[in-house]
């Protein structure tokens with residue numbers, strides 16, 4: 595069993611690095627933590643970085659998860675190879691690009707690029723954005739899946755993810771005590787479906803609802819409240835069409851192993867307690 599501790603960063607290719615940086619700082623509210631040739635790194639909490647935009651194909655996206663020790667990483671690589679995954683061991687330069695000690699890269703069964711890393715760099719410094727979005731940290735990713743049942747099995751049997759709840763066939767899965775660090779949404783192709791940052795409270799959600807609209811950013815869902823995690827949320831569109839989510843008040847699960855996953859409708863009421871309807875393809879039609 596591959597024991598993942600947490601989701602640690604996303605890497606997103608872009609054809610407009612300057613535009614992506616402008617959006618990440620001035621709209622999303624992240625802080626630039628570093629610049630390298632062809633890449634900009636962003637902080638959203640005390641970690642060295644939780645998002646990287648790099649010059650490249652917008653379809654080139656990766657999501658990274660942390661494992662405990664390098665022995666665990668090597669065991670994970672061997673286990674993935676035994677299952678037929680092609681595993682790339684990161685070079686020194688690639689590790690430096692990611693602020694990690696070691697990492698492996700492979701594709702999940704849908705074809706999403708996944709990185710497993712050890713010793714991602716932390717900083718002693720708090721994050722502070724120039725725009726006060728109230729962000730408290732990077733929290734979860736939604737990944738597209740072309741077969742939710744198959745991919746749920748991958749994340750829960752090859753890895754240690756546990757299903758907290760399902761919306762239709764879309765599993766919301768935890769790695770620690772937070773309701774979900776990874777969610778899978780049926781879609782016809784691979785990709786990161788959305789990136790979530792937690793914010794401090796309801797005021798931050800409501801303030802951002804006005805702020806992003808005033809800045810001609812497309813709100814695609816919310817404000818609302820998820821029946822699943824009970825978090826209040828707002829979704830809006832970012833560079834290259836990426837969906838970003840702010841949420842606050844996500845449920846923590848401390849009564850493991852007593853928690854039983856619940857089944858919600860794949861319909862607006864399964865996504866929002868307040869009656870908001872999503873305008874996000876992967877939330878509107880669970881068939882692929």
Ligand SMILES: O=C(O)c1cccc(O)c1O
Pocket residue numbers: 736761766777788790820821822823824825839841844865
């Ligand atoms: O927080 C949730 O429960 C949730 C539910 C559906 C879709 C999401 O993105 C979520 O974060």
Ligand SMILES: [Fe+2]
Pocket residue numbers: 734736788790839
């Ligand atoms: Fe989410």
